[in-house]
Amino acid sequence: MFIYIIRRLNVFVITLFLLSVVAFLLQRQVITDFVNTGNILSDYQRYILAMLSGNFGTSLASGNPVLTDILAIFPATLELCLMAFVVSILIGIPCGIFAGLSRGGAVDYGIMTITLMGVSVPAFWFAMLLMMFFSLHLGWFPVSGRIGLLYDIPVITGFNLIDTLLSTKPYKYEAFFDSLLHLALPTLVLATIPTTEVIRQVRASIGEEMDKNYIKAAQAKGLNTFQIIKRHGLRNALPPVIPSLGLQFGRVLTTAMITETVFSWPGIGPWMVNSIYLEDHSAIQGGMLFIAAFVLLANMATDLLHLLIDPLKRNELYGKS
């Protein structure tokens, strides 16, 4: 186990190293006032030491250290992404099971058609459609932001759903529901991508498992379909889905930036776009490295989670697969 973690960490560190080299070279090329002593190695050493100590430079736009700005903004993005994953699991697993059980049937075709539409639809367009219908036409949801601005909620964790409940204001439950309302549409848009992925994966692995002999044995024992799925099917079908969810994280984060821009969600997306407009190089670079590191970390974390949950995966520990 320990050796496996070390192995995974190795990959993580090497990828991060390559990324930092790319970022460093770009910065050397682009920024004219970059302190350039001519010796590329010593420059890089200085650069990487600064990065490792959390010094991403100072943002030109705000005058704050870049890391401070990112840490203040990133929870908003993370909250949105996590909600999207929760929704995608809540919707994706049941849909995947139904589709997997009726492979080739009408339900399967129906679900897969919707899934295909979900993959193909551009996020920004979908976001605008939802906004026009649910917000402007029906007036159910707000069009932008994280929470009604009249709710003055002090920042503790940066996650609005938690902060509202932690606050001591008399209107904290109202504020909590208000931030749920604000989350609804962006979450829906963002959830389309991982949901379709979950549906496809669950469908495939359920379909595969249901043909296996132990399921037939269970059927012979007289268990009904629900019991079979609950006791045997899901247990074997779900764990392989986990690493693919981790891989989705990068895509979700990219889509989150678009979604955030459409819904004026004060997360890392609009922040990066704004930094680009202002040619705030240290912010762009810091943001890029931070996001990349975060995605890599998330991948590694899901890998380890998979390892803990899936006994078959543990074979890898002993080099058996």
Place this chain on the structure above:
Amino acid sequence: MIRLIALLLTLPIITSCKQETQVQSTGLVYCSNGSPTSFNPQLAQTGDSLDISSQLYNTLVRLDPSTQTIAAGLASEWHVSRDGLSYQFELRQDIQFHSTPYFTPTRTMNADDVVFSFQRVLFPTHPFHSVSGGLYPFFNNTQFSRLIKSIKKIGPYKVEFELYRPDTSLLANLATEFAVVLSAEYAQQLQHSGKFNQIDHLPVGTGPYKFKQFLPDNLIRFERHWGYWEGGAPMQQLVFDITPSPTKRLAKLITGECDVMAYPAASQANVISNHPDLLMNVQTGYKVSFWSFNSDRPPFDNPKVRKALATAIDRDTILKAVYFNTGVAAHGLLPPTSWAYNPYLSDYAYSPKQARQLLQESGVKLPLSLTIYTPSGSEPYNPNSFKTAEFIQRDLRKIGVNAEIIVQEPHLLQHSIIMGKYDTLVSGWSAVTSDPDNFFRPQFSCNAIENHTNTSRWCSTELDGLINRAVKLNRMVPRIRIYREIQSHLRDELPLLPIAHSLQLQAYRRDVHSLNSSPFGGVNFAGAYRN
């Protein structure tokens, strides 16, 4: 589990039907169009929106919204000396400054505060003058330092402004949202702790709302100032939701996330007035768009040519197609609401036939070609300068004049204007004070050529004499007489063709009342409430 999902699904429907909550009924949200660069209006660029000013601060005198004349503000009364060189202001004694986590006032406002506020701007040796850059664009443009000799405290609640020369536009300048009064006591504390900059970022004023929180590009939060001298505001909270895109501002207004919206676009006027929940305030702004002729360049130095070109332009079409009827035709530089407006002037009527004839009479070599310079974006005085230029181009083609449109980015255009490289220019002017002097001096005085606000590069001793004489006069009637003379002079000479006065629009939700908006674009929430 299923019950939980069902609950989650019905949640939005339940909550969307909910009644207005306590928080919402005690606060207002205003969708403003940009982050302020500082919280001190003295430092603001003249083009910036000054939405924060009248919430946080007050001025010595103000404009009466209905008559456009000067009325009492922090000063309850004022006296002008016979020679027009001394203005004495009697201050109210019950004015309280904001009490905030970063400053607690120990006294009410007095003469020291007024003296501090204006000396900071005027005198380069003042300890606060160079704080936050030391640039005061409004006071520079109106040449404040060349006008005011000294500002003295002559009693605990009495201040005297001494002038180098008589200038009656002083009061109008003091009534603008730039000329606010800051707290000298706060400044003193900051000076002690060495945090000079804080005065412009954590504001302390006397206005109806006090500063609470600012998240750049996101929001500004204000809280009611109970001690406001005109009585505490009805709303406990005021939030500025910073939303640069007009489309998004309108969307938020429709969903009710905002109660009031800044600067609706001309093209949105229809949507707003047809929406059952929205209302729109319309008033003629102190803004004018025009088409300037570069009088330095022949043949535009010939008044006949200028008149010919002016008669060729169909301004009604521009009003419809560019302004979407959110403008009124301009018969002169001054808007009809100004007290100096001359209603007896006839305008140049649209007539291509007469234009062609005038052009032939002028003796200019035909066919004539010219350039039309225009800014690329929308301006406060013109929703679409480029489209305006296109209509002018089309109209000119009808009389056989070939026009080339040159679109330039703001800083490039600025350069072209300084160099005088253009034949004609689609431009305009947003006045910052209600005084007619603020229209004529920047546009037509010889000095203004180097300030590049005189886009027709007009310099005539006769007009300069009239402009200078008008501000020396103290009494209204002779001043009005001179301004009328200036207007008829300009009508005859026609250094530029006025196109339209854009209407100042303000959109808000039906349940918002007593909103007070100024013809200069600002908005005042002092009395606004939700019902």
